[in-house]
Amino acid sequence: EVQLVESGGGVVRPGGSLRLSCAASGFTFDDYGMTWVRQAPGKGLEWVSGINWHGGSTVYVDSVEGRFTISRDNVKNSLYLQMNSLRADDTGVYHCARAGGSGYDYAIDYWGQGTLVTVSS
Amino acid sequence: EIVMTQSPATLSVSPGERATLSCRASQSVTSNLAWYQQKPGQAPRLLIYDVSTRATGIPARFSGSGSGTEFTLTISSLLSEDLAVYYCQQYDSWPPYTFGQGTKLEIK
Numbered sequence: 324e325v326q327l328v329e330s331g332g333g334v335v336r337p338g339g340s341l342r343l344s345c346a347a348s349g350f351t352f353d354d355y356g357m358t359w360v361r362q363a364p365g366k367g368l369e370w371v372s373g374i375n376w377h378g379g380s381t382v383y384v385d386s387v388e389g390r391f392t393i394s395r396d397n398v399k400n401s402l403y404l405q406m407n408s409l410r411a412d413d414t415g416v417y418h419c420a421r422a423g424g425s426g427y428d429y430a431i432d433y434w435g436q437g438t439l440v441t442v443s444s
Numbered sequence: 445e446i447v448m449t450q451s452p453a454t455l456s457v458s459p460g461e462r463a464t465l466s467c468r469a470s471q472s473v474t475s476n477l478a479w480y481q482q483k484p485g486q487a488p489r490l491l492i493y494d495v496s497t498r499a500t501g502i503p504a505r506f507s508g509s510g511s512g513t514e515f516t517l518t519i520s521s522l523l524s525e526d527l528a529v530y531y532c533q534q535y536d537s538w539p540p541y542t543f544g545q546g547t548k549l550e551i552k
Contacts, residue, residue, distance in 0.1 A: 430493035
């Protein structure tokens with residue numbers, strides 16, 4: 324059974340940093356691209372960032388480019404999102420999600436439950 | 445950026461009836477279009493990918509169709525458990541891989 328379990332969320336002040344982690348199990352992690360998708364409270368889904376199977380290619384939505392860094396450790400079967408210079412509009416639930424292929428340009432076939440990030444003074 | 449527009453925003457359908465949800469892209473996304481279901485308090489679940497391919501374990505009452513810029517998700521015979529918000533998403537053109545704003549499906 325595919326499982327994606329996020330951690331690292333919390334409350335942080337504007338300008339602060341957080342590092343999200345995602346522990347993956349139940350599949351061959353380094354066969355798949357991975358993504359982060361966020362959802363602001365009561366709002367829809369926003370694709371934030373993606374990384375291919377070996378970490379050599381990454382992409383970001385414009386609003387987080389230069390502030391967020393996605394990475395992965397294929398030995399530890401883990402995905403990460405380093406978030407710096409956080410802003411109030413970064414608040415939301417961050418879902419770790421698996422792309423349906425080796426890159427990030429596939430439909431998302433499995434989702435984690437998410438971890439809540441709240442940016443507030 | 446490709447803008448995905450879903451209609452209607454809210455749809456109310458009786459059990460056993462057909463539900464038809466629409467998704468329009470601001471430019472062609474070829475066949476790189478998916479549908480997701482998000483039930484209250486849960487993570488999204490993949491229903492349909494590549495316009496019309498059902499994901500693993502998805503019942504046959506869910507079907508997808510369309511091409512280019514116009515797409516449809518059809519639920520042929522609604523069950524009460526289908527209460528959810530449904531999102532379309534294009535994964536054809538970055539940046540970014542955009543979602544629609546969602547259609548909330550209510551059960552009459």
